[in-house]
Amino acid sequence: MTPPHTKKRWIGHADLDAFYASVEQRDCPEYRDQAVVVGALPGHRGVVAAANYQARAFGIRSAMPIAEAYRRCPDAVYLRPEMAKYIRVSQEIFQTLGTLTPVVEPVSIDEAYLDLTGLERLLGPPKDIGREIKRRIFEGTGLRASVGIGPNRLIAKLASEHGKPDGLMVVHPDEVLDFLAPMPVATLRGVGRQTQKIFSRLGIETVSQLRAIPLQYLEEQLGKKAAASFRDQALGIASAEVVPGRGRKSISKETTFEEDVRNQDILHDVLRGLAAEVAATARGENLSGSVVTLKIRFVGFETHTRQRTIPVPTHDERVILREAWALFLRGDLPRKPVRLIGVGISAWQQAESQQVDLFDQPRERARDQRLLETIDRAADRFGKGILQLGYKRKINENEPR
DNA sequence: TCTGGGGTCCTTAATCTA
DNA sequence: TCTGTAGATTAAGGACCC
Numbered sequence A: 001m002t003p004p005h006t007k008k009r010w011i012g013h014a015d016l017d018a019f020y021a022s023v024e025q026r027d028c029p030e031y032r033d034q035a036v037v038v039g040a041l042p043g044h045r046g047v048v049a050a051a052n053y054q055a056r057a058f059g060i061r062s063a064m065p066i067a068e069a070y071r072r073c074p075d076a077v078y079l080r081p082e083m084a085k086y087i088r089v090s091q092e093i094f095q096t097l098g099t100l101t102p103v104v105e106p107v108s109i110d111e112a113y114l115d116l117t118g119l120e121r122l123l124g125p126p127k128d129i130g131r132e133i134k135r136r137i138f139e140g141t142g143l144r145a146s147v148g149i150g151p152n153r154l155i156a157k158l159a160s161e162h163g164k165p166d167g168l169m170v171v172h173p174d175e176v177l178d179f180l181a182p183m184p185v186a187t188l189r190g191v192g193r194q195t196q197k198i199f200s201r202l203g204i205e206t207v208s209q210l211r212a213i214p215l216q217y218l219e220e221q222l223g224k225k226a227a228a229s230f231r232d233q234a235l236g237i238a239s240a241e242v243v244p245g246r247g248r249k250s251i252s253k254e255t256t257f258e259e260d261v262r263n264q265d266i267l268h269d270v271l272r273g274l275a276a277e278v279a280a281t282a283r284g285e286n287l288s289g290s291v292v293t294l295k296i297r298f299v300g301f302e303t304h305t306r307q308r309t310i311p312v313p314t315h316d317e318r319v320i321l322r323e324a325w326a327l328f329l330r331g332d333l334p335r336k337p338v339r340l341i342g343v344g345i346s347a348w349q350q351a352e353s354q355q356v357d358l359f360d361q362p363r364e365r366a367r368d369q370r371l372l373e374t375i376d377r378a379a380d381r382f383g384k385g386i387l388q389l390g391y392k393r394k395i396n397e398n399e400p401r
Numbered sequence B: 001t002c003t004g005g006g007g008t009c010c011t012t013a014a015t016c017t018a
Numbered sequence C: 001t002c003t004g005t006a007g008a009t010t011a012a013g014g015a016c017c018c
Helices: A019-027 A066-072 A083-098 A126-141 A153-163 A173-180 A193-201 A207-211 A215-222 A224-234 A264-284 A317-329 A352-360 A362-382 A384-398
Strands: A011-016 A036-039 A048-051 A077-079 A104-108 A111-115 A145-150 A168-170 A250-261 A289-298 A302-314 A338-348
Touching (some): A011 A126, A011 A153, A019 A036, A019 A048, A083 A104, A111 A153, A126 A145, A126 A168, A153 A168, A153 A173, A207 A224, A215 A224, A264 A317
Parallel strands (some): A145 A168
Antiparallel strands (some): A250 A338, A289 A338
């Protein structure tokens, strides 16, 4: 798989260091020299969302149960996240990045890809561009970011991780293979606990060892898609496309109870609140979804989802609640105390303007025209029945996903 | 250890449809 | 009209990411 373009690109990846914890530290100078843990409060259900580097010195990591974090460092400052504040700061950062290049793709609240191709004429070599990114973020928000720059997204991302915290690393195209070779396979995208287990079983620890494994063998162990992805990554092959403003695909809200709940009135009330929040977000973004998903986690962490496609897309909390509750009552879920309940919507109604755009493009229109002509010709030869089938398939291919 | 919340993408199986 | 079939769609679960 070679990228479709041959033009040399410079892709940047900017990543804020211990984002939530850094924002809190910035806003409360008295935390300056302390371990800061943002997440659940000790004594409650929950995990660490972010820990600053002082806290990490005690072995505290993201996603660690808060009880474990407390055991490791009872003296740390424990704070609940203030999402609204972090979103504000995040928007400031993306705005700042937008002053460097219009091609900024936010990937989460605290990181973004940037297409830096062509900026060399204005700002100098990639290293200087990286310094400029860091400087602007710091001057704008008082926060430190790690920046990685490379010929594609994968290398940029790994380079920014490599330098953390407050790092800056540029990997030139001819350095890519050597940069990747000694890395643990776990640093590749998509390698979590399960995949790591498989790699361990196969005796693969580093990227260079992964490169030596025949593709067919990898496919047998991991499936075709994953094998191809890891093979490509091991060779430093990845997309260099930076797509500003990728739309979201779903909106959901969920909550974990402090104690497991059996009472259906309580579950229904909580679900109503969650449905209202989902609906409000959807209305705020002018989205209507035609799939409603209910998520339930029972005692013992047993998790189920149930979904239903509704005929008319909605952002109405009454409809979302009604559908979610119907899924709950459907009778195919265990009757056990509930630990978590959540609801979401997805599968947006096709926006009219988008559909027009698609068929307005000359190539699409020409293809559509050819399709119709083919159908007409075939209609003469075979009659109508087969044709509807063929037409439908073709149209499906043309539809955006 | 005892596991949040909000997402994306992938795989697999069941079901629908022509 | 019946039957088998391929491909599309839907549903559920799991892995992963931040």
